[in-house]
Amino acid sequence: MTITNKILSLIGFPEPVDLLRFDGENLLPESMLVVAIASKTSDIIDKSIKSLAINVIRDHSLVNEKSISALVFDASHYQSEQSFNDVYLHLSGLLTKLKINSRIVIIATSINNSQTHQEKAFSRSLLGFTKSLAKEVGRKGTTVNILYIDNDINTELDGPLSFLLSSKSTFISGQSLHIATKIKDCKVKKSKKVALVTGAAQGIGAAIAKTLARDGVKVIGLDIEPVQEMLIAAMKNIDGEAISLDISSDEAGEKLVHYLREHQLDGFDLIIHNAGITRDKTFAKMPEHWWSNTLEINLLAVMRINEYLLEHNAINDNGRIVCMSSMNGIAGQVGQTNYATSKAGLIGYVDSLAEEVSNKNITINAIAPGFIETKMTNQIPFITREMGRRMNALSQGGKTQDVAEAVAFFTQDSSYAITGQTLRVCGLNFIGA
């Protein structure tokens, strides 16, 4: 144990475990216990579970200590007050049977689909349960998340369930996703999708570009002129294309449409608005241009570009838009009024635009990363940095790959049932909702 880790463990931050990340192998857990207290949608959930290559066990008594690496708890039907007791009775004894780096996924009926006061209370109570359990088991690298489903789902659960059980969701814990049936699965799957990734020269953007390329996507990386060489090098590695452009320039949308025409592309299938800046200072001392530049680049440029591309039919049907928000847009941060305003604005924006683009089966979602190990976070003073990276249920910072995997998840065909939502990739940071 390093001296830093010794000091941190003395003040209550345990030594973190090595998180299991997807490296071409170890995608899904080997064995999984499925527990259902009373399910309205058991056939659908069963079908979804069967589609995964996991050894499924349904009888608790067959499970030994530390022998399973995933648990799906189907609580999608509230029957009576007994349902609360069932949560305790079915789950409390199972935690010792989980290996390190396990996945727990709870399935519940969404509040919108719950009818009575009791059902709604039960549905919401499971979120409190999820977050608390996630904080309890996080030091073992285990994650707990909840999927809220609508009553009329069919295959919509497959993609999200598989992702939350996989090693690709290693830094996502204590989070909820709502699975609705508003958007239809596309019938014809495109073999080579075209993605625009902004801020792709370095950091999270470069990781997103690499991950999408791994998944068979043609990536067009965009960044500002001063980092052109870095951008070209990053794109060369993944057989992508580079565009040097400032997203906040008035003609950004027009230049992107021009690029599509010039390269005989019908439109973008995926748009990842990742570019962003910080200009930190307390609000009282903040220069006016720091306020306006941050809002301009992080929020207003994103909205203007989307508007222009949609107006010019430059986002294909069944497209996916992902915006990069931030945990600080949810929790707030001293010295970041400008940044938090812009990142919170993105959350409101995806929520609002989702309805409008749903008629083309386009989804739009946001990701809110917590402490991610990048050049930016490396510059934070040592003690603050160490506290920042440890203040979450998993007791460590995330990697750019963790954010990239979440982006890749949102962009998949099988994520069509998720739109207008914000997913935190933060290891369940102790600050923020």
Ligand code: NAD
């Ligand atoms: P980074 O600074 O390493 O990369 C951001 C990229 O955006 C840079 O390459 C930069 O040149 C580009 N960019 C900035 N302004 C631009 C403009 N006007 N036009 C085009 N490109 C522009 O940052 P990062 O840590 O990789 O962060 C990526 C995104 O994730 C940002 O939106 C950031 O706010 C968000 N985020 C990061 C963290 C973290 O811990 N690193 C946490 C939460 C959110």
